Amino acid sequence: MKKIAIVFTLVLGLAAGPAAGAAAKAKIAQEKQLVLDWLGRTETVEKFGKISDAIWEYAELGLQEFQSSKLLADTLEAAGFTVERGLAGMPTCFVASFGSGKPVIGLLGEFDALPMISQKGRVPKKDPVIEGAPGHGCGHNAMCTAAVAAAIAVKEAMVAHGIKGTIKVFGSPAEEIVASRPYMIRAGLFEGVDAVIDNHSSSGFGTDYGVGGNALFSTIFTFKGKTAHAAGAPWVGRSALDAVEIMDVATNYLREHLPLSQRMHYVILEGGEAPNVVPDKASVWYYVRSTDEGLEDMYRRVVDCAKAGALAAGVELASMRVVSAIHQRHANKAAAELFQKNIELVGMPAWSEEEQAFSKALQKELGAEEKGMPVKVDKLEAPSGMFVGGGSSDVGDVTLIAPTATIGFPGSVPGSIGHHWSAVACFYGSTTWKGLNAGAKAIAASAIDLLTKPEELAKLRKEFEEYSKIHPYKPFLPADATPPNDLNKELMDRYRAALEKALAEK
Numbered sequence: 001m002k003k004i005a006i007v008f009t010l011v012l013g014l015a016a017g018p019a020a021g022a023a024a025k026a027k028i029a030q031e032k033q034l035v036l037d038w039l040g041r042t043e044t045v046e047k048f049g050k051i052s053d054a055i056w057e058y059a060e061l062g063l064q065e066f067q068s069s070k071l072l073a074d075t076l077e078a079a080g081f082t083v084e085r086g087l088a089g090m091p092t093c094f095v096a097s098f099g100s101g102k103p104v105i106g107l108l109g110e111f112d113a114l115p116m117i118s119q120k121g122r123v124p125k126k127d128p129v130i131e132g133a134p135g136h137g138c139g140h141n142a143m144c145t146a147a148v149a150a151a152i153a154v155k156e157a158m159v160a161h162g163i164k165g166t167i168k169v170f171g172s173p174a175e176e177i178v179a180s181r182p183y184m185i186r187a188g189l190f191e192g193v194d195a196v197i198d199n200h201s202s203s204g205f206g207t208d209y210g211v212g213g214n215a216l217f218s219t220i221f222t223f224k225g226k227t228a229h230a231a232g233a234p235w236v237g238r239s240a241l242d243a244v245e246i247m248d249v250a251t252n253y254l255r256e257h258l259p260l261s262q263r264m265h266y267v268i269l270e271g272g273e274a275p276n277v278v279p280d281k282a283s284v285w286y287y288v289r290s291t292d293e294g295l296e297d298m299y300r301r302v303v304d305c306a307k308a309g310a311l312a313a314g315v316e317l318a319s320m321r322v323v324s325a326i327h328q329r330h331a332n333k334a335a336a337e338l339f340q341k342n343i344e345l346v347g348m349p350a351w352s353e354e355e356q357a358f359s360k361a362l363q364k365e366l367g368a369e370e371k372g373m374p375v376k377v378d379k380l381e382a383p384s385g386m387f388v389g390g391g392s393s394d395v396g397d398v399t400l401i402a403p404t405a406t407i408g409f410p411g412s413v414p415g416s417i418g419h420h421w422s423a424v425a426c427f428y429g430s431t432t433w434k435g436l437n438a439g440a441k442a443i444a445a446s447a448i449d450l451l452t453k454p455e456e457l458a459k460l461r462k463e464f465e466e467y468s469k470i471h472p473y474k475p476f477l478p479a480d481a482t483p484p485n486d487l488n489k490e491l492m493d494r495y496r497a498a499l500e501k502a503l504a505e506k
């Protein structure tokens with residue numbers, strides 16, 4: 001098997017595995033063949049690979065993705081899409097459309113980085129570009145890029161074959177702080193969308209359905225007290241930091257009495273500036289996570305802990321700013337079944353010897369099994385019914401307003417760790433180029449099915465309408481919440497110039 005894989009990769013553009021070979025070709029509709037061929041060209045692989053690498057190099061945090069968003073939106077505009085920018089109160093949010101009328105097929109795309117995990121691309125040991133700077137440790141650099149590549153391929157097929165309908169790319173900022181989709185839905189951006197194809201970088205190539213991930217409240221609690229000389233007259237002061245610490249102690253006791261689905265974590269954003277001045281202002285940022293059913297009750301109890309902190313410290317709980325609040329993912333089974341067929345059609349990319357060598361070196365460094373890159377696409381499996389919880393994505397809210405499933409595409413090394421330097425190392429260069437190209441093919445082929453086969457779209461819609469009756473969309477996001485455009489500004493400003501300098505010197 002290994003030898004066959006090596007032969008395939010001699011041509012970079014040949015990203016598709018054996019399933020897309022001559023035998024399968026005969027059965028593929030010409031519209032679908034066009035998107036596969038267009039995406040399979042070497043220049044297409046390179047063009048979007050370079051866009052992904054550029055976004056990786058910008059490494060922009062949520063709602064500071066000015067260069068990343070512009071590059072993606074400009075690429076769509078140059079390809080003939082109508083692009084609206086700065087939507088839903090977020091400067092880096094955009095929607096690009098091509099075509100008109102029904103059906104309307106939406107593609108989701110993310111492009112934000114994570115703080116603290118800067119790392120050089122394709123270097124299999126910890127070696128930051130800039131110590132402490134942001135990095136792409138979740139592969140979002142490749143994700144909106146895959147959606148943009150897919151959308152342009154679909155547009156080519158729509159023009160060539162007179163396909164009716166609309167293809168839309170939802171440029172979705174700040175997924176890492178789950179902060180765009182609830183605002184985009186509230187602004188009505190998804191109105192009239194019949195089905196949504198989401199995507200995520202991964203080490204495997206697959207999709208899933210059913211309920212997954214955690215619902216989440218992201219809230220900043222701010223306390224106000226009184227300054228004083230911390231040694232000369234401490235009795236005059238009231239420490240806002242005390243309130244934060246008491247709140248944190250209380251929530252850590254609360255954990256014991258919460259259902260297994262819960263996840264709760266915090267960072268202290270402000271805790272005073274010098275030990276000899278009693279801090280009059282302190283704030284703590286919480287992620288409170290549980291199931292859709294359990295979230296609000298858990299959140300109320302965390303708010304009680306904040307009130308308790310304020311009461312005990314004799315300070316004021318000045319504000320509780322909900323940055324975002326989201327649902328679990330409720331992925332559509334009919335969508336996943338359709339996407340799976342196209343994932344199997346595209347097949348796992350073939351990896352070169354150099355790619356296998358990097359992959360094994362990284363696995364060795366991490367103490368993971370040295371098995372290299374995957375050879376087969378994942379099977380579509382029924383949800384286990386067990387709560388697996390863990391992380392969250394604001395795609396959750398989208399799954400409740402339109403039938404949606406996620407295509408996970410390869411590129412990252414199995415055993416690399418998400419939100420960690422090892423993942424940042426993987427999401428740059430050749431494996432990610434091939435992976436996002438394979439992902440774009442599966443997305444584009446699925447969009448062609450949904451645009452050209454009304455009976456397929458009807459399956460997704462029917463399941464969705466029935467599910468909506470038992471789980472209608474009621475946003476967790478409070479009506480008065482506003483997008484946190486300022487949240488990452490200071491942090492990004494601290495590193496932007498250094499990242500640009502490192503890039504220029506490369």
Ligand SMILES: [Zn+2]
Pocket residue numbers: 138139140175200
């Ligand atoms: Zn992610």
